[in-house]
Amino acid sequence: MRLEFPKGFLWGAATSAHQVEGNNHNDWTEWELKNAERTSKESGGKYPPENYISGRACDHYNRFREDFDIVKSLNHNAHRFSIEWSRIEPREGEWDEKEIEHYRQVIATLRERGIEPFVTLWHWTVPVWFRDKGGWLSKESTKYFKRYTEKIISSFPDICFWITLNETNVYTGHGYWRGEWPPCKRSLRQYLLANHHLSQAHIAAYKAIKSANPKSKAGLAHNMIYFTKFPARLKNFIYNHFFLRSIKTYQDFIGVNYYFSDRKMAERSDMNWPIDPDGFYHVLKEAAKYGKPVYVTENGIADAEDKKRRKYIADHIAAMHKAIAEGIDVRGYLYWSLLDNFEWSSGFTPRFGLVEMNYKTMERHIRQSAYEYTKIIKENALEI
């Protein structure tokens, strides 16, 4: 059977600045240096402290042209990346024009290759001065984020797709509720406050984007889980809908990041996450409730041996097709991730990439599953 996708469907992959660029200086890099020894010990010595320090990551900052050649060779027609705020505004109110020029080159390089950029403004890391002012707990945070957004949109006025924030629910859950990620808070009050400021930041950024260019589209990349266990409805509301509802009409599309459900599945990824493509179908239906187009801004698997990725991608794309066939307006799919990269507190161990990284030599090796994904892209259809 052949599952056809709508004409003009966008296919590609995603990355984020801190996870691939290398040599950033932000709140995470400082935290990594303090925590690497402890995290390494917690792994029972299995992974050395360097595994938990982003360091030069994939050196994508210097090798983005080579990486986008790979993207083109794989026939992707869209690509999501993020701009690193700490590079653009390393000190409060001081813009680094050299870094703006860098991202101008990144965007131009994608466009020259016929690849549509999806630009994320914030993917979890913040400049250290912003952290020192209280980060997302400060009531000034919205003002700072808006100012940064305005600088970026005036620098890149022709971007069609903006993603303001990445996975606010995952970020605040780990950083303000469970205390596992910077800024390592464990407080319901602070968790709610950070969420509140992030939703205000989104709305301010959305308004700024639309007033600068009403034709551009702005949304959020939102992590969604398919919940089946009691109290599934409550969990669905809190995790999947609370933030989306708080930004209500201030979004032109819903960006869905999907990885797993809460069901017991026979197959798991290297992250030990259950593989549940049917859950993907269900979360797309949840996302569709807002009556906006849906873009899959992330979906992927950590699979170092590349044994499960081909099937994972095909099964998830089939589930997405089922949603489309039922009338859900899904317009694009971005696999996470283009390259193996720095997976936050798990370090370099998980391998999500279509492209395998040799971190010693910085060589890139295209995995077989990436070619299988390309077959789907070329046909704009999946044969099952």
Ligand code: IFM
């Ligand atoms: O690597 C992350 C990404 O930064 C945000 N979404 C989930 C991915 C895999 O954990």
